[in-house]
Amino acid sequence: MPELPEVETVRRGIAPHITGKKITGLTVRNHRLRRPVWSGLARALSGRRVQEVGRRAKYLLLTVDGGCLLVHLGMSGSLRVLTRARPPGAHDHVDFLFGGRLCLRFCDPRRFGCMVWTARDPLRHPLLRDAGPEPLGDGFSGATLFRKSRGRSGAVKSFVMDGRVVAGVGNIYASEALFRAGIHPLRPAGRIGKARYDKLAFDIKTVLAEAITAGGTTLRDFVNSAGDRGYFTPRLQVYDRAGLPCPRCSRPLRRTVSGQRSTFYCGGCQR
DNA sequence: CAACGGACCTGCCTGC
DNA sequence: TGCAGGCAGGTCCGTT
Numbered sequence: 001m002p003e004l005p006e007v008e009t010v011r012r013g014i015a016p017h018i019t020g021k022k023i024t025g026l027t028v029r030n031h032r033l034r035r036p037v038w039s040g041l042a043r044a045l046s047g048r049r050v051q052e053v054g055r056r057a058k059y060l061l062l063t064v065d066g067g068c069l070l071v072h073l074g075m076s077g078s079l080r081v082l083t084r085a086r087p088p089g090a091h092d093h094v095d096f097l098f099g100g101r102l103c104l105r106f107c108d109p110r111r112f113g114c115m116v117w118t119a120r121d122p123l124r125h126p127l128l129r130d131a132g133p134e135p136l137g138d139g140f141s142g143a144t145l146f147r148k149s150r151g152r153s154g155a156v157k158s159f160v161m162d163g164r165v166v167a168g169v170g171n172i173y174a175s176e177a178l179f180r181a182g183i184h185p186l187r188p189a190g191r192i193g194k195a196r197y198d199k200l201a202f203d204i205k206t207v208l209a210e211a212i213t214a215g216g217t218t219l220r221d222f223v224n225s226a227g228d229r230g231y232f233t234p235r236l237q238v239y240d241r242a243g244l245p246c247p248r249c250s251r252p253l254r255r256t257v258s259g260q261r262s263t264f265y266c267g268g269c270q271r
Numbered sequence: 272c273a274a275c276g277g278a279c280c281t282g283c284c285t286g287c
Numbered sequence: 288t289g290c291a292g293g294c295a296g297g298t299c300c301g302t303t
Binding site: 058073074110113127163170171173261262 | 294295296297298299
């Protein structure tokens with residue numbers, strides 16, 4: 001469920017509460033996530049202080065003394081900060097305890113998320129080693145997209161969702177950015193010129209940045225929220241809007257399937 | 272290597 | 288009201 005803006009919003013929401021705090025224990029109620037939670041994790045984390053809450057692609061990086069925990073929220077995961085004990089719900093699989101009453105609770109109904117410990121540089125971990133540049137960083141531009149797309153015949157939407165090309169562009173923002181750029185999602189990636197990729201890179205950056213801003217205003221409370229807050233819905237122009245009028249030309253928006261994922265676009269504005 | 276399909280799960284919505 | 292079927296914001300892995 002969470003796309004990059006949501007993961008970043010979670011990071012900013014929880015970081016002030018747990019940075020510098022010592023983990024006193026870990027409660028794993030269900031270790032069966034996308035990959036099993038390592039049975040030694042509680043021992044690895046206990047007594048360690050959280051140095052930093054970072055992010056790379058859609059992974060949160062909880063850096064502690066001596067290692068790093070990679071946390072992915074999958075399709076349905078969430079993290080929230082509790083300042084007093086609350087009974088865990090059916091999908092509250094992991095609690096990070098910080099002494100006192102502070103607790104960071106991981107919930108994930110579909111269990112597509114994961115938690116992976118590494119004692120080494122997390123950026124060299126196999127899960128992150130081959131990740132493409134951060135879309136909001138200086139290492140990502142139209143030149144990146146143009147260069148990597150040469151010779152590729154697959155749809156441009158699948159191309160920008162390939163995490164080795166650029167990290168963290170998910171299904172919603174791929175559709176949104178391609179709409180802004182006026183590029184048809186099924187166009188072969190290798191048949192798009194440099195100028196159009198410059199525009200697409202700019203639109204990927206701006207749509208993600210706008211969504212992060214929206215998340216910051218919509219979801220400022222990561223503490224003690226009652227039950228499921230749900231995920232924020234930033235202003236979307238095409239995603240999940242098949243049949244509704246295109247915001248630019250008013251023709252009905254269309255839905256198709258690309259790479260087994262729902263894809264939304266305007267047949268008039270996107271070429 | 273690129274491209275594609277399957278696998279991993281639960282919940283929610285639709286239509287019969 | 289019950290139930291089957293389709294769909295969901297993400298990777299990751301194996302095969303071609």
